[in-house]
Amino acid sequence: MEAIKEAPIPAMDSLTSAMKNNIVPNQEYLLQGSVLDSAVEVLLHRLRGLCDNVDSGPETFHDHEMCFSIRSVTPQPLTLRVRRAIDYLDMPYQLRYIGQPELGDKSRPTILRNSIDVATTPTIVDFLTEMGFRMDFEYILRGYMFRKGRMKITVSKIFKMMVVGKPAPESVDPISQSYLVELSVLAPSNQDAIAEDMRVFAEQLKPLVHLEKVDYKRLTQPPL
C-alpha cells in the first residue's frame, strides 16, 4: 500500500498563510486623469509607443459595471462592484471590493486603496440580491487597455445607461466630453517602490494628461 497521502490543507488556511506571507495582491496603487475626446488619438498613439503590448495593438474592452451596496451596523454602507464584459459574454463576471482611498502625504506619489477581486459566475447578481444588496448605480465603460511591466493603463469612456439594465448602444449616453485615464498596479502590501515607477510613467504623459491623486473627499462636497 502506498503511504497515506497528507490531508489537503483547508482553503481558509492556505489563504491565511498567503496573507501572512504577504503574497496576496490586495492593494491598488492608483493615479487618475482625463483626456478630451479631441486629444484621445494622440494619447493612444503615445501609449502605444510607451507600453509593452506594442505588437498586438491596444486591447479594447466594453464592460458593464454595477455597484451594489448593503446597509449594516456601520454608518457607511458596504459596497461591492460587479463587472461583466459585454463584448465577451462567456467571460466570468468580476466581483470586486474597493476600500477607502488613502491619499497619504505629499511624499507618496499615488493613491493607495485596498482591493480584492474574484471571478464569479453570472448568478452573482442574484446571490447579492438575495443577500439584501441593492443596486446603487450602473454604467458602461468602453475603451482601451495597455500594459507596461506591472502597470495597467486604461483609457475609458463612461456611459450612463438611459434604460436600466439595457446596455444597448442606442440607449447609453456619455457622461462627459472626456475619457477617464487610470494608471494602476495591484500589489501585495508594502511594495511602495512601484509607486515611484508610476510617478515616472505619469510624468511621461504630461502635458497631454495629468495623472494625479484625486482627492475623493473634496469631490463629495457640492461645488460652490
Place this chain on the structure above:
Amino acid sequence: MQREDKQLELVLENFQSKLNEFKAQIYALIFKLEHERDNVNWTTVLDTFAVFSTQYTAIMKYLSYEKLPQLRNYSVLPLMLNPERDEDLARITENRVPALSHDIVPDFLRTKTEPEVEHKLMQVEHKAGGLQFETAQKQLAAFNKVVNHVLDLVSKAREEWEVETGARVGIGQTSSVADLHTLVSAVSMGKNLKPMVPQVSPGGMMVPPTGRPVTPSMGPNTPPMGMMPKPPPGMKTNVKAAGAPHPYR
C-alpha cells in the same frame, strides 16, 4: 607630527564616508538589476551611471586637494600574513576578505600593474611610438570623418525632434479638470449615474421607488436641476419596472 596624524585620520574618515555613500548607490543599482530586471530601462541605468561618474570625480577631486596630505606618500605594509580566518577582518570587509593570507595580499596591496599587463601596455606604447607620421595623420583624418558624420546625424535628429515638440505645444488644452472630477465622482460614487427618483408620474400618481431604496444619503449626490437634462417620461416607468425580476437574470 601629532597634528599631521590627526589630519590624516580626519581625511581618511571623510574619504571613507564618501566611499560608503558611493558603495550604497552601487548596491541600489545591483539590487534593482537583480529584482526588477524586466522593468529597468536604459535611460534610468544611464542616469545612474552619470551619478556614479559624478561621485567618482568628486572623490578624485577631494583626494587631489592640495591642503590634504598626499595619501600616495603613505605606504601600507603587511606585517604578518596569516592563513587562518580572521573574524575582525571578515567583519570590517563585510565577508569579502576572510583572512590576510599569502593568496590575496599580492593582489590587494598592489601598487603597480601586473607584470603581464605592464608588458602588454609596453607593447602598445611601442607600437604607437613607431608609427609613421603620415599613417597617423591618415588614421586621424579617417577617425575625425567618422565622428563628424555621427555628430551630423545626432544634431539632425535633434533638430527634427525640437521642431516636433515645438509643434506639439501648439495643440493646446488636452484635458479638463472639471471633466476629470465628473468622471471620477461618477465611477466612485455614482454621481449622475443613479436613476432619478421619480416624484410624480404622468398620471399624477406617486410612484413608489421600488427600483432601489432611497436613502437620505443620496441627497447630496442628486444632481441639481439644470445640470442634467430631465429624463424622458418613458424613463420613469422604466425605473419602476426595475423592481420586477432582475434584468440580469
